[in-house]
Amino acid sequence: MKDEFEFINRIKPNKTHQPTLIEGIGDDAALIRPESGYDDILCVDTMVENIHFNRKTMTPYQIGYKALAVNMSDIAAMGGQPKFYLVSIAIPNGWTETELDDIYRGMSELAESYEMDLIGGDTVSTSGPLTISVTAHGRVKQDRKLLRRNAKPGDVLFLTGPVGLSAAGLSILLEEAHSDKPIEELTKAHQLPTPQVKAGLLLSESGYRIALNDVSDGLASEAHEIAEASQVHIVIAEDKLPTIEALSFFDKKNVLDWMLNGGEDFQLIGTVSAEHWISLSNLFEKNGQTIHQIGTVSEGPSKVSLNSKNGLMPIDKKGYNHFT
16 A cells, blocks of 8 residues: 555545434544434454455455444344444555455445445554454444343244355355355355344344344354353254255255354344244244244253254354364
């Protein structure tokens, strides 16, 4: 990069969407106005080259898109509406200005579809690797928080869509898995995941007691987080896990491992009382969204089990962990 300030001016948005934005890029910090009747949501995720992505499996556009998508998924898991984001990027030699523009274009085009505004960040050089840290802001109506600790015995366990797709797609991109059938749906699930914002808003607007988590580190890992926070026993029914035809062309053992431990699908896993399950599923159908019952919640101790044709078996918390 020849000039940091020229680059900042180039990525600066030429329009904004959010009426609560007072001052965006151009001063020492952004200013946003609180919104009556809402709580603020703040989250941050960092993506590091050759750990979270590499240029063999993702284009610069896809890297930027995904860097924002993972944050939007966290906001969705809180039942919130994404509003603003900030980007801190550390750039090593070897990345061209065109590639950097594409990273920001990936974020910008995803943000545009949800009317999110870029309001600041930081741009620095580094000896490597490329590192992108995105901080996102959202809002959720007061008293509508969908927390992991909200699950209770007797609840239905649900999932908003199929999982395992991203892990399968990554295996294909790394040439660890092969199929002679069309695999674009799987690779796209890894490279351009869809944050389930609409589903999260429906869950929040339902007014029901709901525990919620997004599937970033793996279905088993996210189920464990709900079980631990709520001190309950979660049972996942293997035969109720939603799937797609593209996964049927791979070994069933691999597919189950991708589903339970693959992560980065960014579907939502949660619980709701059995009393409200039917009305919740009807609400989703009415709004063109999917939701699937995949298990149950019972009294503790806190753990997660898989109910399969071989009986009830404990599931370890094997999702992605940076320090194991």
